[in-house]
Amino acid sequence: MFVFFIQYTSFFAAVSSSVIVFDTYTATPITLEELKQHDKRNTTFWCTSQLYPCNPYEGRRVDGSCNNLRYPTRGMSHTPQYRLLSPVFDKDFEPRRSKSGNSLPLPRFLRKHLLLEGYISDRKFTQLTSHILLLMSGDVLSFHDTVNYVLWKPYCCKPKGKSDRACTPNKIPDDDPVHRFSNIRCMNMTRPESFQSVGCVRQDTYPERIITATPTFDASTIYGNSIRNLFEKGRKFEGGLLKYEVEGGKIWPPSVKTAASVCFLNQKPHETRCHDAPEDGANSVAGVNLAVIWFWRLHNRVVTELARINPCWDDDRLFYIGRDIVIAIQMQIVMYELLPALLGKQNMVSDGVISSNLGFRDLYNENLIPQISVEYPSVLRWFHTIQSGSMKMYDAQGYFLKQIPIANLTLRTGYFAVDNNIDYMTQGSFRQASARFDYAVDPELGESGLGPHQRALDILTNDLSKNRYFGFQPYVKYLEFCLGRSFMKFEDLEYVMDPERIEMLEEIYENLEDVDLQAGLWIEKFVKGGHVPVTVYCIMVEQMLRTVSSDRHWYERPNRPNAFTLQQLLEIRKISIARVLCDVGDSVTHIQRRAFLRIGPSNPLCGCNEIEGIDFWAWEDSTCSNDGSHNGPDFKQKNQ
Ligand SMILES: *[C@@H]1O[C@H](CO)[C@@H](O)[C@H](O)[C@H]1NC(C)=O
Numbered sequence: 001m002f003v004f005f006i007q008y009t010s011f012f013a014a015v016s017s018s019v020i021v022f023d024t025y026t027a028t029p030i031t032l033e034e035l036k037q038h039d040k041r042n043t044t045f046w047c048t049s050q051l052y053p054c055n056p057y058e059g060r061r062v063d064g065s066c067n068n069l070r071y072p073t074r075g076m077s078h079t080p081q082y083r084l085l086s087p088v089f090d091k092d093f094e095p096r097r098s099k100s101g102n103s104l105p106l107p108r109f110l111r112k113h114l115l116l117e118g119y120i121s122d123r124k125f126t127q128l129t130s131h132i133l134l135l136m137s138g139d140v141l142s143f144h145d146t147v148n149y150v151l152w153k154p155y156c157c158k159p160k161g162k163s164d165r166a167c168t169p170n171k172i173p174d175d176d177p178v179h180r181f182s183n184i185r186c187m188n189m190t191r192p193e194s195f196q197s198v199g200c201v202r203q204d205t206y207p208e209r210i211i212t213a214t215p216t217f218d219a220s221t222i223y224g225n226s227i228r229n230l231f232e233k234g235r236k237f238e239g240g241l242l243k244y245e246v247e248g249g250k251i252w253p254p255s256v257k258t259a260a261s262v263c264f265l266n267q268k269p270h271e272t273r274c275h276d277a278p279e280d281g282a283n284s285v286a287g288v289n290l291a292v293i294w295f296w297r298l299h300n301r302v303v304t305e306l307a308r309i310n311p312c313w314d315d316d317r318l319f320y321i322g323r324d325i326v327i328a329i330q331m332q333i334v335m336y337e338l339l340p341a342l343l344g345k346q347n348m349v350s351d352g353v354i355s356s357n358l359g360f361r362d363l364y365n366e367n368l369i370p371q372i373s374v375e376y377p378s379v380l381r382w383f384h385t386i387q388s389g390s391m392k393m394y395d396a397q398g399y400f401l402k403q404i405p406i407a408n409l410t411l412r413t414g415y416f417a418v419d420n421n422i423d424y425m426t427q428g429s430f431r432q433a434s435a436r437f438d439y440a441v442d443p444e445l446g447e448s449g450l451g452p453h454q455r456a457l458d459i460l461t462n463d464l465s466k467n468r469y470f471g472f473q474p475y476v477k478y479l480e481f482c483l484g485r486s487f488m489k490f491e492d493l494e495y496v497m498d499p500e501r502i503e504m505l506e507e508i509y510e511n512l513e514d515v516d517l518q519a520g521l522w523i524e525k526f527v528k529g530g531h532v533p534v535t536v537y538c539i540m541v542e543q544m545l546r547t548v549s550s551d552r553h554w555y556e557r558p559n560r561p562n563a564f565t566l567q568q569l570l571e572i573r574k575i576s577i578a579r580v581l582c583d584v585g586d587s588v589t590h591i592q593r594r595a596f597l598r599i600g601p602s603n604p605l606c607g608c609n610e611i612e613g614i615d616f617w618a619w620e621d622s623t624c625s626n627d628g629s630h631n632g633p634d635f636k637q638k639n640q
């Protein structure tokens with residue numbers, strides 16, 4: 001097998017082996033001389049993309065290269081996002097000011113005024129909704145902006161922070177309803193990393209966010225964003241499998257063997273697991289960690305089925321077809337089960353995001369570059385308001401056992417493997433209600449969002465504050481973008497907001513054009529037929545349409561390399577999150593069919609044997625002869 005690792009240090013070897021090198025920001029090829037300069041400045045990792053020449057018939061690459069054949073590096077990690085609206089900043093790219101020239105109200109002040117805190121359960125949605133939303137955002141984002149203030153720059157609230165431009169902590173007002181009783185007046189935050197801050201682009205241009213994930217939905221949380229990490233930490237190179245370990249009779253991603261681990265909250269000596277997956281996301285927040293374990297197992301289950309049906313398939317073929325199926329399963333669940341429950345199925349069909357027809361769908365447009373908008377992950381942060389701050393645990397009979405603040409499980413993968421906790425949390429994921437969709441936030445997220453990692457952290461204050469560091473235009477500009485009409489005065493907001501909430505805005509902002517995007521989202525009315533605010537709907541739909549039309553390897557396309565047959569696509573369409581949990585969830589024998597929605601008379605628990613799944617015989621390869629040899633055409637996926 002041909003294995004070629006691109007070492008960040010051995011560029012010359014790489015260059016001579018037909019690897020081409022591009023600038024991550026401009027997407028243009030760079031010379032050997034320029035590469036040496038990056039090497040010298042230690043900016044090669046962030047500012048250059050290295051790839052093999054594209055082959056139009058090859059399947060989806062792990063590193064995202066060659067998705068768009070005209071711009072082969074677009075689609076890779078460290079490439080720019082697009083913006084729905086051009087940015088606005090004050091001088092030196094500091095946050096914009098109010099129209100009058102004053103500073104805008106403090107983010108923490110706005111958060112405490114606009115969003116209530118409380119623990120009300122939703123009647124409709126389960127906590128699984130949050131877990132899968134987090135998994136989906138983890139696929140296209142990175143965690144470095146949080147790690148930055150927790151680990152790399154732990155001094156932003158100390159005097160030293162004043163002299164570090166990267167530190168942008170949030171001030172807590174003296175009359176803060178919670179912290180007037182504490183001596184805490186500052187919450188950590190750092191400026192988002194940008195092409196400018198990492199040294200790829202001149203400092204005198206407006207900061208553009210840089211992230212490590214590939215911008216397409218390709219299950220980066222499982223397979224990573226680079227072939228090198230996938231080879232080192234993912235593939236077993238046997239039967240198409242991902243590496244795994246068995247502990248306590250359960251299957252897990254492999255655990256780090258060295259003492260250095262990011263699972264800082266593991267309670268030694270009992271809690272030892274810390275998953276060594278291709279991406280750090282496998283050890284991040286609890287919802288992602290749990291979902292990564294499920295999808296990791298799912299990959300191995302899929303390739304085991306494929307190998308049984310097609311004994312002549314080799315490891316590569318099993319691996320890449322298995323991966324293609326897992327990516328399709330993830331997106332089928334997101335597009336046809338999760339998002340319709342949240343955004344309204346009818347809305348999504350009429351806006352063309354999904355089809356009501358089960359067959360192929362091809363919206364591909366090679367003029368669109370595979371990217372996410374800067375706004376998209378920010379509006380997803382609205383879902384912090386519906387996340388329950390506690391992980392509730394149940395046994396397989398549905399009896400409540402215990403609960404723990406979710407934040408106490410951040411960077412603590414070891415907890416899953418003790419006391420059958422993973423069984424109880426899996427049960428909890430579809431039995432526990434999400435927090436209510438009600439203009440309120442769970443106090444755990446609002447006051448203690450990183451649990452023991454920080455004395456005080458209001459996740460939502462950071463969400464709003466980051467809007468300003470991304471240079472987002474005011475809320476009304478997004479409303480105008482979405483609704484195609486103008487909003488001149490506060491009263492005009494009645495179209496999208498209740499009058500008492502408009503009054504809240506009027507009391508704290510001087511001018512309608514001062515209102516922050518996040519502030520508007522928090523108090524907006526929901527889209528008709530859905531459960532998310534109008535502008536959240538609009539920006540999510542814009543993104544998903546862009547994704548479906550710009551991803552050449554989108555699973556519903558008939559004309560992509562290694563495309564599904566119609567019969568295979570129809571099998572993929574049968575999947576549900578309930579079926580996935582039946583297949584890979586610990587001690588799941590009964591579950592409700594629509595597991596993002598709570599158990600009730602119209603969505604009762606039923607046995608897993610009643611829940612439809614994928615028939616892998618649709619992947620039967622008739623060219624595998626009985627003796628295990630292979631006669632058919634070759635499968636096209638280079639190991640790169
Ligand atoms: C070079 O950059 C990498 C990636 O950003 C970083 O991990 C490493 O510490 C840097 N090395 C030096 C000598 O600055």
Ligand SMILES: *[C@@H]1O[C@H](CO)[C@@H](O)[C@H](O)[C@H]1NC(C)=O
Pocket residue numbers: 403404405408448451452453
């Ligand atoms: C969660 O962490 C907090 C510190 O942030 C601690 O006081 C609390 O006891 C922890 N709760 C549990 C159930 O471990």
Ligand SMILES: *[C@@H]1O[C@H](CO)[C@@H](O)[C@H](O)[C@H]1NC(C)=O
Pocket residue numbers: 149150151153154155156157184186187188453454455456457
């Ligand atoms: C700020 O971050 C440091 C390092 O993570 C932490 O020790 C400190 O408690 C944080 N400050 C607050 C107010 O949470």
